[in-house]
Amino acid sequence: MFINNLAYEASAGSGKTFMLVVRYLSLLFKGAEPSKVLALTFTNKAASEMSERIIETLEDLDSRTELSEIAKECGMDEDDILAQRSKILAEFLNAHTKIMTIDSFFTQILRKFSLYASLMPDFTTANAQHEVKLMSRFLKEVSVANKRSTLINLSLESSKRVSDIFALLDDFYLKKEELSHLKFNKTSTKELEQEAMEVLGTLQSIIANCKGASPTLQKAVVAQNFDELKAKTWVYKESLNYWVFKKCFIPEMDMTLQKIQDAVKAQIKVKEQNFFSALNELVDIYKKAKKALYIDESELSFSDVTLLVYEILNRLDESEFLYFRLDATIEHMLLDEFQDTSVLQYEILKPLIQEITSGEGICSEGSFFFVGDVKQSIYRFRGGVSALFGEVVKENRTEVKKLVTNYRSQKEVIEFVNSVFINKMKDYTPQLVRKEAQGGYVEVIVNDELLEELATQVKRLITLGADVNDIAILCATNSDGQAIKNALEEENIEVVTETTTKLINQRSVKAVLEYLKYLYFREDIYKHNFFALIDKDVSPIRYVDFSGVTLVDVVKKCIDEYKLFHDDFHLIRFLSAVANYADIEALLFEYERLDTSAAAADISGVRVLTVHKSKGLEYEHVIVMDRLKKAPAARDAIIYNYDGIKLQNLYLRTKNRELIDNDYAYALAKEKELMRDDSLNALYVAFTRARENLIIIEKSKDSTFDLLDLQTGSFGELRSTCKAKSVPQEHKKLSFENIYYGTQSDLLALESQEQEDLQAINFGIALHYTLEMMHEFTQEALQCAKNMMLNKYGFMLEESEIDDIVQRISRLVDSEEFLNLTQGTCYREKALRYKNNLRYLDLLVKKDDGKWCVIDYKSSLKYTQHHIKQVRYYIKAVQEITDEAVEGYICYILEDAIKTVKVL
Numbered sequence: 001m002f003i004n005n006l007a008y009e010a011s012a013g014s015g016k017t018f019m020l021v022v023r024y025l026s027l028l029f030k031g032a033e034p035s036k037v038l039a040l041t042f043t044n045k046a047a048s049e050m051s052e053r054i055i056e057t058l059e060d061l062d063s064r065t066e067l068s069e070i071a072k073e074c075g076m077d078e079d080d081i082l083a084q085r086s087k088i089l090a091e092f093l094n095a096h097t098k099i100m101t102i103d104s105f106f107t108q109i110l111r112k113f114s115l116y117a118s119l120m121p122d123f124t125t126a127n128a129q130h131e132v133k134l135m136s137r138f139l140k141e142v143s144v145a146n147k148r149s150t151l152i153n154l155s156l157e158s159s160k161r162v163s164d165i166f167a168l169l170d171d172f173y174l175k176k177e178e179l180s181h182l183k184f185n186k187t188s189t190k191e192l193e194q195e196a197m198e199v200l201g202t203l204q205s206i207i208a209n210c211k212g213a214s215p216t217l218q219k220a221v222v223a224q225n226f227d228e229l230k231a232k233t234w235v236y237k238e239s240l241n242y243w244v245f246k247k248c249f250i251p252e253m254d255m256t257l258q259k260i261q262d263a264v265k266a267q268i269k270v271k272e273q274n275f276f277s278a279l280n281e282l283v284d285i286y287k288k289a290k291k292a293l294y295i296d297e298s299e300l301s302f303s304d305v306t307l308l309v310y311e312i313l314n315r316l317d318e319s320e321f322l323y324f325r326l327d328a329t330i331e332h333m334l335l336d337e338f339q340d341t342s343v344l345q346y347e348i349l350k351p352l353i354q355e356i357t358s359g360e361g362i363c364s365e366g367s368f369f370f371v372g373d374v375k376q377s378i379y380r381f382r383g384g385v386s387a388l389f390g391e392v393v394k395e396n397r398t399e400v401k402k403l404v405t406n407y408r409s410q411k412e413v414i415e416f417v418n419s420v421f422i423n424k425m426k427d428y429t430p431q432l433v434r435k436e437a438q439g440g441y442v443e444v445i446v447n448d449e450l451l452e453e454l455a456t457q458v459k460r461l462i463t464l465g466a467d468v469n470d471i472a473i474l475c476a477t478n479s480d481g482q483a484i485k486n487a488l489e490e491e492n493i494e495v496v497t498e499t500t501t502k503l504i505n506q507r508s509v510k511a512v513l514e515y516l517k518y519l520y521f522r523e524d525i526y527k528h529n530f531f532a533l534i535d536k537d538v539s540p541i542r543y544v545d546f547s548g549v550t551l552v553d554v555v556k557k558c559i560d561e562y563k564l565f566h567d568d569f570h571l572i573r574f575l576s577a578v579a580n581y582a583d584i585e586a587l588l589f590e591y592e593r594l595d596t597s598a599a600a601a602d603i604s605g606v607r608v609l610t611v612h613k614s615k616g617l618e619y620e621h622v623i624v625m626d627r628l629k630k631a632p633a634a635r636d637a638i639i640y641n642y643d644g645i646k647l648q649n650l651y652l653r654t655k656n657r658e659l660i661d662n663d664y665a666y667a668l669a670k671e672k673e674l675m676r677d678d679s680l681n682a683l684y685v686a687f688t689r690a691r692e693n694l695i696i697i698e699k700s701k702d703s704t705f706d707l708l709d710l711q712t713g714s715f716g717e718l719r720s721t722c723k724a725k726s727v728p729q730e731h732k733k734l735s736f737e738n739i740y741y742g743t744q745s746d747l748l749a750l751e752s753q754e755q756e757d758l759q760a761i762n763f764g765i766a767l768h769y770t771l772e773m774m775h776e777f778t779q780e781a782l783q784c785a786k787n788m789m790l791n792k793y794g795f796m797l798e799e800s801e802i803d804d805i806v807q808r809i810s811r812l813v814d815s816e817e818f819l820n821l822t823q824g825t826c827y828r829e830k831a832l833r834y835k836n837n838l839r840y841l842d843l844l845v846k847k848d849d850g851k852w853c854v855i856d857y858k859s860s861l862k863y864t865q866h867h868i869k870q871v872r873y874y875i876k877a878v879q880e881i882t883d884e885a886v887e888g889y890i891c892y893i894l895e896d897a898i899k900t901v902k903v904l
């Protein structure tokens with residue numbers, strides 16, 4: 001029976017993702033339109049794997065175990081399902097499906113409402129904002145707002161560097177909504193400090209009246225000021241009836257101790273409030289700096305996107321929000337890895353979920369489905385709160401089902417995992433073993449020569465016949481991964497890391513990207529790169545008018561025309577990835593973040609990855625490595641104390657405070673427990689990736705595995721079930737439809753296709769880059785910019801060319817005419833979007849008289865007519881966008897002169 005509002009909370013390998021695919025397909029077989037089913041995953045990799053799994057399942061449905069599950073879900077006959085298979089597959093392939101990460105979904109919403117956030121819809125996204133730029137912007141804003149002393153005091157009071165304060169500000173910025181119910185008061189600590197010092201006076205006189213007081217004791221009660229008193233160990237004891245105090249002890253001493261403790265506790269509290277209040281004041285400035293930066297650069301981090309979407313959705317009135325929902329036409333929602341969803345992400349999805357589950361409005365037939373495993377929640381640092389799963393179940397009255405059988409691993413692995421975690425994790429339910437999975441092997445090895453042991457184990461597996469591609473090494477950090485890679489490569493073992501497996505790093509995909517860049521940016525360097533990557537001589541490439549064709553068609557045309565597809569599956573993956581980009585800009589500005597992996601069959605080597613990255617994956621043989629270095633002590637300055645999913649309060653971590661402040665002690669203990677849970681969960685994720693063999697390599701001291709109390713030894717028999725080597729399949733040549741490329745109407749399409757030599761192109765790029773890096777047109781700025789240019793392009797330029805660039809620009813900054821033109825606010829390499837084209841203006845000046853001035857740099861007098869056309873196009877574009885007066889100039893920066901030409 002189909003349950004509209006359903007969740008699976010189940011252990012690793014029990015088939016949650018399997019059920020997600022079954023659910024998705026069941027919806028399609030029940031008549032849902034693929035474009036109305038929103039399936040959200042945590043990573044891009046998971047999203048693309050899900051699409052692939054749906055296609056594969058539909059293709060081989062008659063022999064798949066999913067068939068009976070789908071039939072059950074839909075209440076239909078298997079034959080009826082199979083009869084519809086081709087139709088459903090065709091619909092799926094042709095539909096604008098919505099299988100994506102939560103971040104991409106929010107980015108789409110923000111593009112729709114970007115104007116509410118003063119953003120252009122073509123902003124790009126990145127994992128994080130540029131930290132150095134942000135910091136300098138923030139410091140400037142702090143000065144402007146006259147808050148320098150607040151920042152300095154904050155830094156001094158907490159003995160933290162400004163960069164650490166910066167991290168705290170970012171925390172506050174991200175949790176602003178969750179913190180909004182808390183008030184922080186600024187008060188003075190003076191009275192409390194005085195009070196404590198007075199009580200100390202009482203204690204001192206008691207000691208002075210005690211004949212047996214030793215010199216140590218007399219010294220112990222001396223403090224010049226409150227800070228010295230606060231640093232005394234005895235202040236944090238339960239009673240003074242100990243150590244050197246013992247001899248003089250009278251009950252009155254404990255009364256004074258209690259008073260001192262109360263004052264210290266209260267003083268810490270006041271300081272903490274002052275600290276949070278200052279942080280709160282600065283966070284608004286931090287937010288302002290962030291906003292200015294992302295508006296300027298048109299680049300947002302995913303957390304900015306999430307916050308903005310949250311803010312905008314809260315600001316919109318009901319009708320507008322309804323419009324968004326109608327427009328989005330989401331009737332069914334499926335969520336994977338729900339345990340790692342952050343509270344804020346859930347807050348954004350909540351109205352949609354509620355509409356879907358209410359059975360009213362536009363979604364009377366809607367459904368909601370999510371899967372997760374609280375034991376695998378490892379993203380607390382990103383705002384994940386494991387209690388969210390239960391809360392959402394309660395809030396939406398979701399039916400929760402369990403899956404009890406492990407479909408991934410062999411018996412020895414399952415039983416080992418059960419035995420290790422049953423007494424360590426709350427409510428751990430042992431998993432059941434399938435009848436046909438009675439093998440497997442687990443070994444725990446202790447050896448301080450971790451890398452040597454690792455090489456031995458990898459060789460052991462390979463000798464047994466294991467395919468290198470089926471071996472995964474899971475480690476704690478990226479830098480451990482790098483060390484492991486180096487060590488194995490020294491032993492001539494092929495290694496694949498996250499970087500090598502990225503689709504965009506495959507040669508054929510790189511080639512197509514260069515081709516697209518050439519079509520878009522019209523810089524010859526990309527054409528040269530393209531032909532170099534496909535091993536062909538450079539020849540002219542016909543331009544494409546992107547308004548007349550789809551991006552997928554352009555890529556297909558490229559693959560076809562240059563015969564790039566031999567048996568290269570990377571390109572197939574790339575084609576399906578391309579289909580997810582709205583347009584050429586979205587692809588070119590976002591592709592670096594595409595973390596789709598390359599077609600596995602075409603990449604060979606032992607997989608090395610961090611435990612965090614291994615979530616959701618499975619491998620035949622898994623080796624889990626201890627940390628190569630000692631784990632850093634996790635000491636976040638702020639302790640956030642949650643009750644369920646609600647942030648109750650927060651504490652500033654202060655030494656010894658737990659000894660005199662019960663609330664703080666409780667929060668600290670809770671935090672320690674959560675940190676322990678994080679580590680435990682990460683180990684659980686690591687161990688449960690193995691299908692057949694699991695090897696754990698542990699060090700004898702300070703081991704990550706200490707909290708598991710593992711026993712060395714082995715279980716089962718180490719074998720490698722030799723899989724039949726896959727026979728290379730015959731690939732039919734793909735047939736591409738002919739496509740219409742439109743007319744070359746754009747002025748720029750007339751650009752000469754004459755070939756310039758590569759050196760000249762590099763020279764031009766380096767010259768432009770130096771100019772772009774000059775924050776003002778002076779000789780000093782030129783020296784700075786020259787260094788930046790050398791860092792980036794120095795390796796490909798001759799000495800004489802470097803001198804030439806410097807001389808030319810030096811002459812430029814001495815040119816009266818040029819300096820006159822640049823009086824005003826200068827925008828370098830300003831992006832300009834006009835008639836569906838994106839161009840970069842070398843220099844755009846908002847002159848002091850209010851006029852705009854477009855300046856285009858050229859390093860030679862070749863193609864003069866064409867340059868004029870180009871600048872006319874820019875003038876027209878700026879005029880139409882601003883509705884203000886615009887002038888345009890070409891500035892020829894020649895070897896022996898500067899020539900400025902006004903374009904009419």
Ligand SMILES: Nc1ncnc2c1ncn2[C@@H]1O[C@H](COP(=O)(O)OP(=O)(O)OP(=O)(O)O)[C@@H](O)[C@H]1O
Pocket residue numbers: 010011012013014015016017018019065373376407408615616617618688
């Ligand atoms: N009902 C089933 N019948 C056959 N195979 C199954 C079934 N359920 C899952 N599997 C297989 O078992 C393996 C693990 O399943 P899946 O990846 O869905 O587990 P999961 O619960 O999502 O795991 P994790 O929590 O580790 O991500 C996969 O190879 C999957 O194809």
